[in-house]
Amino acid sequence: MSEAATAHDAHAHHVELGFWRTYVFSTDHKMIGRQFLFLGLFMLIIGGLLAMMMRWQLAWPETEIPLMSWVPEPYMYGGILPPQTYNAFFTMHATIMIFFVVMPIMVGCFGNFLIPLMIGTRDMAFPKLNLLSFWVGAVSGVVMLSSFFVPGGPAASGWTAYAPLSAQAAFTGVEWGQHLWIISLIILGISSLMGSINYITTIVNMRAPGMTYFRMPLTIWSLFITAILLLLALPVLTTALAMLLFDRMFGTSFFLSQGGGEPLLWQHLFWFFGHPEVYVLVLPAMGVTSDILSTFSRKPIFGYHAMAFSMISIAFLSFTVWGHHMFISGMNPLLGTAFMMSTMVIAIPSAIKTFNWLGTLWGGSIRFTSPMLFALGFVSNFLIGGLSGIFMASTPVDIFIHDTYYIVAHFHYVVAGIIFALFAAVYYWFPKMFGRMMNEPLGKIHFVLTYIFFNCAFFPMHFLGVGGHMRRIYNPMQYEFLQPLQGINVFITVSAFLLGLSQIPFLVNFIGSLFAKKRAEKNPWQANTLEWTAASPPPHGNFDAVPVVYRGAYEYSSPEVKEDWLPQDRQLATTSTAARLH
Amino acid sequence: MVREAVARRLIEPEVAEELRTPALGGGEEPPTGVTSTQPAVSNARLALLMFLAAEVMFFAGLIGAFIVFRLASPAWPPPFQPRLPVGVTAINTVILLLSGLTMRLALMAARRGKPTRLVQWLSITALLGTVFLGIQGYEWLRLIGFGLTLSSGVYGATFYTLIGCHAVHVFGAAVWLIAVLLQARRGRFSERSYAGVQLCAMYWTFVVGLWPVLYGLVYLS
Amino acid sequence: MMSWLPENVSTFGGEIDYLFYVIYYITGAAFILVTVLMILFLILYRQREGRRATYTHGSTALEITWTVIPAIVFVGLSFASVSSWGKIKSHPPPPDVQLQVTAKQFNWEILYPGPDGKFGTEDDLQAENDIYVPVNKVVHVILKSKDVIHSFFLPHLRVKQDSVPGRDILVWFQAVKPGKYELPCAELCGFGHSGMRGWLHVHTPEEYAKWVEESWPRK
Numbered sequence A: 001m002s003e004a005a006t007a008h009d010a011h012a013h014h015v016e017l018g019f020w021r022t023y024v025f026s027t028d029h030k031m032i033g034r035q036f037l038f039l040g041l042f043m044l045i046i047g048g049l050l051a052m053m054m055r056w057q058l059a060w061p062e063t064e065i066p067l068m069s070w071v072p073e074p075y076m077y078g079g080i081l082p083p084q085t086y087n088a089f090f091t092m093h094a095t096i097m098i099f100f101v102v103m104p105i106m107v108g109c110f111g112n113f114l115i116p117l118m119i120g121t122r123d124m125a126f127p128k129l130n131l132l133s134f135w136v137g138a139v140s141g142v143v144m145l146s147s148f149f150v151p152g153g154p155a156a157s158g159w160t161a162y163a164p165l166s167a168q169a170a171f172t173g174v175e176w177g178q179h180l181w182i183i184s185l186i187i188l189g190i191s192s193l194m195g196s197i198n199y200i201t202t203i204v205n206m207r208a209p210g211m212t213y214f215r216m217p218l219t220i221w222s223l224f225i226t227a228i229l230l231l232l233a234l235p236v237l238t239t240a241l242a243m244l245l246f247d248r249m250f251g252t253s254f255f256l257s258q259g260g261g262e263p264l265l266w267q268h269l270f271w272f273f274g275h276p277e278v279y280v281l282v283l284p285a286m287g288v289t290s291d292i293l294s295t296f297s298r299k300p301i302f303g304y305h306a307m308a309f310s311m312i313s314i315a316f317l318s319f320t321v322w323g324h325h326m327f328i329s330g331m332n333p334l335l336g337t338a339f340m341m342s343t344m345v346i347a348i349p350s351a352i353k354t355f356n357w358l359g360t361l362w363g364g365s366i367r368f369t370s371p372m373l374f375a376l377g378f379v380s381n382f383l384i385g386g387l388s389g390i391f392m393a394s395t396p397v398d399i400f401i402h403d404t405y406y407i408v409a410h411f412h413y414v415v416a417g418i419i420f421a422l423f424a425a426v427y428y429w430f431p432k433m434f435g436r437m438m439n440e441p442l443g444k445i446h447f448v449l450t451y452i453f454f455n456c457a458f459f460p461m462h463f464l465g466v467g468g469h470m471r472r473i474y475n476p477m478q479y480e481f482l483q484p485l486q487g488i489n490v491f492i493t494v495s496a497f498l499l500g501l502s503q504i505p506f507l508v509n510f511i512g513s514l515f516a517k518k519r520a521e522k523n524p525w526q527a528n529t530l531e532w533t534a535a536s537p538p539p540h541g542n543f544d545a546v547p548v549v550y551r552g553a554y555e556y557s558s559p560e561v562k563e564d565w566l567p568q569d570r571q572l573a574t575t576s577t578a579a580r581l582h
Numbered sequence B: 001m002v003r004e005a006v007a008r009r010l011i012e013p014e015v016a017e018e019l020r021t022p023a024l025g026g027g028e029e030p031p032t033g034v035t036s037t038q039p040a041v042s043n044a045r046l047a048l049l050m051f052l053a054a055e056v057m058f059f060a061g062l063i064g065a066f067i068v069f070r071l072a073s074p075a076w077p078p079p080f081q082p083r084l085p086v087g088v089t090a091i092n093t094v095i096l097l098l099s100g101l102t103m104r105l106a107l108m109a110a111r112r113g114k115p116t117r118l119v120q121w122l123s124i125t126a127l128l129g130t131v132f133l134g135i136q137g138y139e140w141l142r143l144i145g146f147g148l149t150l151s152s153g154v155y156g157a158t159f160y161t162l163i164g165c166h167a168v169h170v171f172g173a174a175v176w177l178i179a180v181l182l183q184a185r186r187g188r189f190s191e192r193s194y195a196g197v198q199l200c201a202m203y204w205t206f207v208v209g210l211w212p213v214l215y216g217l218v219y220l221s
Numbered sequence C: 001m002m003s004w005l006p007e008n009v010s011t012f013g014g015e016i017d018y019l020f021y022v023i024y025y026i027t028g029a030a031f032i033l034v035t036v037l038m039i040l041f042l043i044l045y046r047q048r049e050g051r052r053a054t055y056t057h058g059s060t061a062l063e064i065t066w067t068v069i070p071a072i073v074f075v076g077l078s079f080a081s082v083s084s085w086g087k088i089k090s091h092p093p094p095p096d097v098q099l100q101v102t103a104k105q106f107n108w109e110i111l112y113p114g115p116d117g118k119f120g121t122e123d124d125l126q127a128e129n130d131i132y133v134p135v136n137k138v139v140h141v142i143l144k145s146k147d148v149i150h151s152f153f154l155p156h157l158r159v160k161q162d163s164v165p166g167r168d169i170l171v172w173f174q175a176v177k178p179g180k181y182e183l184p185c186a187e188l189c190g191f192g193h194s195g196m197r198g199w200l201h202v203h204t205p206e207e208y209a210k211w212v213e214e215s216w217p218r219k
Ligand SMILES: [Cu+2]
Pocket: A274, A275, A278, A321, A322, A324, A325
């Protein structure tokens, strides 16, 4: 009691910050985390709706999309999607989902919210830089969305923006849409640079006493490595984007062969960034999943060091595999072989992680809560996405499946599969973020529906790919050899709509729980990590007193104590214990 | 209790608010207390190092592109393109390298707590940097006069982007340097607190160290 | 799943399909193994009264096992892929028939060298979207692009190659069954990408002779 009272006094002056500094221009890492969450969820709705319209077109080509007849020409014709708009939609769908949904939520929101709390410090190393990072990111989002409203519409050269298609307005007919796309991503690069510098500095320098690197939760490890990847990979994208912008606006010809440029250079630079980017997206999901699996199995994570080192090796290797996106681009075939080898090697750490997750479940005492179900869903999707990746790693097989729906299936299992880890994390940390519990039955309904329709929507894409169905085509019915596959397209579309509708329970649950009366307790999941020792939600400054860490994050069902969890900051009577564990 | 004492001393929220951390300023005397939690590299220096790593990757992208074009092209410079001013730029390179040296001397003066020396060396560094930029700018104007522009093939494009990016960085570094110089003149630094000089010197060293690489690649190859 | 593969009508297509199947069975086995174990664990180790989870931090022996076994499988797959890849990409057999395909928004321009076998001579024949080749002959295609990147995709022949402006890229194939096969563009190339499509007509020797006769009538 008295402890809480003094803590309240100590931080009383923060309460008087006023509306603007509390909710809008806050330097509190938790508020910035929430801002990233709302930004990401808002963009998720936009990205999802774009996907729905594309799916309609693919199932029932060139028919009127319901409710869309208000869109003016030439973007739609009485609700019918023209090819140009279709191309713009898939470009924006991917761009939004990758850069404005998964990155803001997994890296921006959970990185900001969890890093100081889980390593036991009061805030980020540079709170003002953190504030700036969010608002620069928000500006980038506004620039990206504004491209929907310029003449010519948004960028339509795919999220990969292969030059020369993207390098001259004449090729796509998109002038300012593509400019804004480039500018927005350059701005986003600045935001993410500020974020990653902050994350790395905080993790390296501000860990609580006793929090050694190998006592950090795997979520923190994953965010640490993600920040390093972002720091080193994004500047290369910025280089490429700047060159592309110069080609478009100032008459250079970096990527235009007429002027002596090299179109494939774009692909090399883009994928040098692009493959680490995939791990930027998926590593935090892996970290979060590891923590949640361990908590709800009431069991230490299996092979903690193997988990950490596999993430480190993924980070290193991810800079050596970019060419696997370019096997049929005209690149030297010998390089293709080299990139196949490195790609096969990078698959090993992913396999290790999957087996360690299984090992964590083995012998556990598993509680099927909503976060646990979603974490299991992530493992199951990552398994499929990982295995389907082996097909395209093999150069000869890639000849056939490259640029088909097989690839689309693969990266949706990996990247869209992250949404399961994302939901797992939201359900898990919601009590810490907003001080209320989310509704469990609704969460379970949300999981079952999402899991079923996710698989119904994305698994059949493998069949389309095996059938040779090209990606990014507007109307499959234009091809004779694809016509027998059209039934699959219809099935996918119906499943995709149902997947979209399955998110309604989540929205209801999320918004409803925000305003729930009942307060969440400090440690509703009986978890070990430091964030659960702070109040729910933690005040500005997080902890009453900075915690001292005595052990790793995964001492569940330890024989040392009667209960089946042992928080990182609990000092046991026998001091030898602390020395023995880790 | 010990825990609270540790907490109070180490990480007050207000400290974080002001971007100040216990060990800011690297070489300062080690603060008393729990040594195990004292970072080896201060937050600000670590952050700048991270930023420089990102900068290196940014230039690596540009340099990679340059090498691709350089190797793919049978003649370099391509026919009918003006040559680059190798000689003048060599002198300019020496000027910039000298400024790197004077910056180190400024840092040493700061470390030894000699404010007038510090101001002198910082002024000389700023002067050398400005001279470098001036000569670069003049040569650029001449090259544009000879018809080398961004749109004259990859030769012009890589030249202006690579060298231009570096010039922008020198300009930024010079602005920072002048800000530090003004602070030094107001006596803001002492032998116990000269982190501002140290950070600026790190960045200046990066900008200076990058130049010979670019000069070798773009002017001499 | 694999039953959706289009019929293969090229010489090296069989090798690609074979590798496809090998990986399909290996990954299928891995998928079943992991999924069955996972479901089993979820059932066996669900929370029950009075049972406490096993306290273990892992097992080095197991870690090594599941590092080494995937490593061996992946290395094996790489080696299995290298020879087919080399055959398809690096060592084309000498050509019986040569032609040039230039991709442009949104058509395939076909250039036949004519009876003299040389491009750029008077007897060259230019056509759009329809390629005529004889069955069981090695065909070399010199792939070019006029504007942006396209991709020359013959699903039934397991051929796919991007066409890159500024480059001449050699593609080869040998069709083993006469027929008419679709030639879609597989790389996004603009608003007309969907529907950019040609046909590959694989002729019997007689049909082919007839086509040659019609295209280059003897004077
Ligand atoms: Cu990749």
